[in-house]
Amino acid sequence: MTTTRRTESTPSLTPTMTLLLAFELGDRTWKLGFSTGVGQRPHVRQVAAGAVDQVLEEIGRLKRRLKLPPDAPVISCYEAGREAFSLHRYLLAQGVTNHVVDSSSIEVQRRARRAKTDRLDLVALLTLLGRYVAGEQRVWRIVRVPSVAEEDARQLHRTWATLQHDRTRLIARLQGVLLTQGLRLSLHDDFLTRLETVRLWDGTLMPTGLKARVTRIWAQLVEVQQQLADVARERATLCVDAATVTGRYVARLPTLRGIGPISTWVLATEIFGWRQIHNARQLGGLVGLVPTPYQSGERAHDQGIARTGNKHVRQLMVQLAWTWVRYQPDSALTRWYQQHFSRGSRRMRRIGIVALARKLLVALWRYVEQGVIPDGAVLKVADV
Secondary structure, three states, X not given: OXXXXXXXXXXXXOOOOOEEEEEEEOOOEEEEEEEOXXXXXXXXXXXXXXXXXXXXXXXHHHHHHOOOOOOOOEEEEEEOOOOOOHHHHHHHHOOOEEEEEOHHHOOOOOOOOOOOOHHHHHHHHHHHHHHHHOOOHHHOOEOOOOOHHHHHOOHHHHHHHHHHHHHHHHHHHXXXXXXXXXXXXXXXXXXXXXXXXXXXXXXXXXXXXXXXXXXXXXXXXXXHHHHHHXXXXXXXXXXXXXXXXXXXXXXXXXXXXXXXXXXXXHHHHHHHXXXXXXXXXHHHHHOOOOEEEEEEOOEEEEEEEOOOOOHHHHHHHHHHHHHHHHHOOOOHHHHHHHHHOOOOOHHHHHHHHHHHHHHHHHXXXXXXXXXXXXXXXXXXXXXX
């Protein structure tokens, strides 16, 4: 009698030829987690923060320990954060395939209390990297890394925004300090001269310590205002090739009433000039202006905007939405806002202006890319 042996396919126990690496980047130390695939016990190493040469040494050491060839590919990842893209560019220069991960897209347990340590976070990130490499593309979201030139183009306008914030903060502080003594002084060029003669509620001169504090705050405010003027002059000299994507937006957006040069440059350098935008939904998601759905059984509602993506553009678009209502009162977007939200409560008006900001962002994109003028909008000059 002839017997037939039944054979079953068994998974290969041979480790893959790819080394997986996950980073947990701290202030003083970096933790490195290595493995060769999902289910493998991770090898955890620690190096000093910023010691990229030690990272390369650990990669070589792990390859020898795991008996991988010296030219075995390395795939790494870390969460987007303070280190930004400097480590990413260094790893790419060393032949490492790296992914910068959006930290808000990483899945976590939904328990009210869960254990959390740097080591656990590292192991979880390494596991997700293995699943991503294995083909599970939706396990997280990869950050689109700009080039050095694209990132550098944003610095001037971010400096402008930071200086404006500092100026507002210093003005509020100065006025607050004066108000504690019952004083209200206009902040003009002769502020220090008037400060010498100002008197308190009882007719006495301002105490020496208080005057010194006010003078220092005023000096900081003058310095910030001077820097703002320098940035404004530098911005006025900017020029860009009209044939590029950034150039098209810089040239066309200011032709709409209510859209100024600063807003134009921010929109062009932050998203439009280097992001590949395919549809309106994607554009809204890039700046976090899309609603987050919630559906469970018969319950279904929106949880508000996601507030992910580029916060600079999100804040700018809310400001532009208010400006649009003022300077484009006859446009279809303004009429839509007035019809649905203008008579509502203060909260409803704020909700409506965010919705208008999303619609306006899409309208500006279509205006430049497709030549579609927003319905009822007024141009500053003839569109040529």
